[in-house]
Amino acid sequence: MISSSVRSSLQVRPCTAADAVAATQLLFAAGPELFTYTFASSAEKTLEILTKAFAKPDHAFSYSHAQVAEVEGEVVGLLVSYSGALKTEAENRVHQVMPGIVPVWKVPGMLLNLTDLNRVKQPVPVQDYYVLCVAVKPELQGQGIGTCLLSQAETMAALEGCGAVALDLTLNNQQALRFCQGLGYRVVQSSTTPRFERQTGAGGLQRLVKPLVV
Template sequence: MRFIRLNTDKHDLNKVSELIYETELTIFKQLLGKDEKEATENIRNLVKSGNNYFGHENIHVVCDDDGNMLGILVSFSGRETSSWNDLKAYFRILNFYNFLKCAVKGTLINRSLTASLGKNDYYLSNIAVDPQYRGQGIGTYLLKNAVKTAEDKGCKRVLLDVTFKNKGAKRLYERFGFKVYSKNTPKLFKGHGTLSMEYLLH
């Protein structure tokens, strides 16, 4: 397996956007489109455009020796993210209605359901493994490479958020060494809480 940065000219952006979409179905339906087709198309355009939360510069892929994409990781340090850049990308790519949803509701979601990110933190935003390749250690491989990337960038800890319902992912993260440090249960999003988890770097 190889862990490499996404190449927009080489890799299948449709598959990348579908894998990202699957990590947060409920939220993406609320923010990026009326259905899966519209939402994944918007994600694809954000990926290709770059300089935003889902920009290609923040994405790594895992491929096998034949070039098949097995999984993806969207991640960045606190020094590499900008809410202003995100809003500019949303305004440029989304229709006005979806832009307003991202600008207002998206901001509320980020503040209510995701970890607070410091400059020395490295955040794992979206982790996804293609369903046909699950159970082969690819998730752990993604985490190992994410930690190495965070160390190379001089970060102090790695953060991620996992929904209450995703118990399988929570077990994977705990086995790897992540620990829960915050529970997020906003009243605005009933039934959609998250656990913020951290992995301390030495």
């Protein structure tokens, strides 16, 4: 339930490139271990890469696939999501965006980490819908904004004819796990590698799924 303090001014709208700075702060906060590992960079440099890339259209963590929640005109929440049928295409487009954003000398380290991350990640069935990120500013968590954003994802999934919504959480993110389980999501698989555990400290990834009632 959305709290009365935010209900009157809460608005969820499609994200634009102009939201990149505010949105990527939320995106990074949702999985700092994953993003620093993916880009083989410090937190500061990773956020810089994310911000530049987010403003480019149509790839896996682009504004094109995002919704933002605003309270009194301020971006306070973020949802990035797409169908399983679109996921592979969106991820492949990341490779088209990175040249010119990521220094060439970073590429070998990124490829090594991405190869390992691909061993940890689970495929998403094309008939399902995937939530890459749902995030809310810490000071406004617990007031129903995250619930509203996930509900938005489920509505979009249903409109696209998807049978379930899937998302991934790191094993150490118990707060997010409790939140998602409270909304009907259930853990269906967990995976990790020794390198992933050692480099991220996140333990591994767990896939949560919520079937949609037609």
